[in-house]
Amino acid sequence: MINDDFRSTETFKLGIIASNCSGGMTSSYLEDQWSGSWEKNLKLAQMADKAGIDFILPAARFIGLEGKKDFQGTVLETITWASALLSKTENIKVFATMHTSMNHPIIAAKQIVSMAQIGKNRIGLNIVSEWDQAEYDALGIHLPEDHKTRYDYAQEWFDLVKKIWKSTEAFNWEGQFFQTKGIYGKPNLKILPPIFNAAGSKEGKEFAVRNSDFLFTPIFSKIEDCEIEIQNLKKQAAEIGKNIQVLTCTHIICRRTEDEAKAEWDRQLKNVDQKTVQHIMDTLFAFSKNVPPETLVNLQERVAIAFGGYPLVGTPEQIADGLSLLHKTGFAGSTLYFFDYTKEFPYFRDYVMPILREKQLLSSSQLKSYHFSEFL
Ligand SMILES: Cc1cc2nc3c(=O)[nH]c(=O)nc-3n(C[C@H](O)[C@H](O)[C@H](O)COP(=O)(O)O)c2cc1C
Numbered sequence: 001m002i003n004d005d006f007r008s009t010e011t012f013k014l015g016i017i018a019s020n021c022s023g024g025m026t027s028s029y030l031e032d033q034w035s036g037s038w039e040k041n042l043k044l045a046q047m048a049d050k051a052g053i054d055f056i057l058p059a060a061r062f063i064g065l066e067g068k069k070d071f072q073g074t075v076l077e078t079i080t081w082a083s084a085l086l087s088k089t090e091n092i093k094v095f096a097t098m099h100t101s102m103n104h105p106i107i108a109a110k111q112i113v114s115m116a117q118i119g120k121n122r123i124g125l126n127i128v129s130e131w132d133q134a135e136y137d138a139l140g141i142h143l144p145e146d147h148k149t150r151y152d153y154a155q156e157w158f159d160l161v162k163k164i165w166k167s168t169e170a171f172n173w174e175g176q177f178f179q180t181k182g183i184y185g186k187p188n189l190k191i192l193p194p195i196f197n198a199a200g201s202k203e204g205k206e207f208a209v210r211n212s213d214f215l216f217t218p219i220f221s222k223i224e225d226c227e228i229e230i231q232n233l234k235k236q237a238a239e240i241g242k243n244i245q246v247l248t249c250t251h252i253i254c255r256r257t258e259d260e261a262k263a264e265w266d267r268q269l270k271n272v273d274q275k276t277v278q279h280i281m282d283t284l285f286a287f288s289k290n291v292p293p294e295t296l297v298n299l300q301e302r303v304a305i306a307f308g309g310y311p312l313v314g315t316p317e318q319i320a321d322g323l324s325l326l327h328k329t330g331f332a333g334s335t336l337y338f339f340d341y342t343k344e345f346p347y348f349r350d351y352v353m354p355i356l357r358e359k360q361l362l363s364s365s366q367l368k369s370y371h372f373s374e375f376l
Pocket of ligand 1: 017058060097127128129132198200201202203205218249284335
């Protein structure tokens with residue numbers, strides 16, 4: 001079963017990310033940019049489910065990231081999105097993304113248990129500890145200035161969520177951030193959902209190592225340099241008796257020829273909305289100002305096209321080689337994003353996934369029958 005061994009399998013996991021947001025992961029002026037509508041999300045999730053994609057992960061946003069087209073400003077809320085997709089798919093893990101300070105832990109715990117029942121334990125949880133001041137302002141809540149307070153809050157949030165998941169007896173909680181009385185968690189959670197975390201800071205990574213099964217590490221330098229970082233994270237986890245796996249994010253532009261793929265890269269780059277890129281560079285990637293530019297390979301371009309994700313641009317063989325290299329480096333999987341998910345995913349499914357299956361890289365390596373899509 002693809003889902004029952006989600007944590008333990010050694011196969012390379014593929015997941016789709018941010019299809020619930022307008023623009024996906026590329027802030028663009030182009031007219032054919034991704035709309036993020038429910039109709040398209042459902043079509044994409046059902047295609048991915050049938051193809052043996054391991055998971056689908058939404059981005060939680062409440063307001064957009066500026067720019068002419070209000071990048072990621074049109075968003076399907078992640079709990080509603082995940083609940084509906086769980087009821088309309090069969091095998092794929094569907095993640096809910098939750099901001100700790102924007103979702104009360106008691107409600108969050110109940111939502112996850114409900115989704116676990118709806119999806120026969122196919123729910124996963126991506127915990128986000130926020131970074132965007134503008135989103136806090138929009139919700140009228142306070143963003144703690146320091147990472148320590150932010151992650152102390154996240155820790156207490158998750159401890160309380162887990163306690164609710166387990167408890168049938170009413171209990172009181174007297175914490176630093178939460179004081180609750182007489183709460184309990186019926187129905188209880190039967191299987192702990194896989195936990196994702198994508199923190200970037202030191203405190204955030206420590207939180208991720210302590211609490212998650214999978215943490216994300218973006219590739220800002222050369223792929224080879226990530227090997228040591230992955231080993232260090234696993235070592236840190238082993239020291240506290242944990243086993244964690246490390247995922248990354250890739251932006252896929254796959255075409256019949258390398259020239260066609262590069263032409264699409266150029267088209268996307270030429271039409272990037274620089275206002276959004278600057279906003280992201282000044283907030284999420286503000287750390288890059290203190291890093292020597294030669295160590296951050298093409299960061300500005302990567303943020304522009306792929307929100308900082310690693311671009312894989314080329315023929316199906318080249319994309320499969322790129323993903324195999326990530327696997328060899330020690331990554332347990334990658335999220336995938338496409339400029340137009342529903343248009344481009346079938347080509348990836350029909351031409352890249354069979355190569356990965358031949359290499360025995362995927363959990364769906366046993367699935368063989370496909371309808372080959374038309375060339376793009
Ligand atoms: C794969 C991935 C998914 C993420 N999803 C979200 C999200 O949905 N919403 C959000 O506000 N931030 C999201 N983030 C941002 C991180 O959760 C985190 O807040 C950010 O990297 C800053 O980390 P830090 O707080 O440790 O500095 C995501 C990052 C990655 C790499």
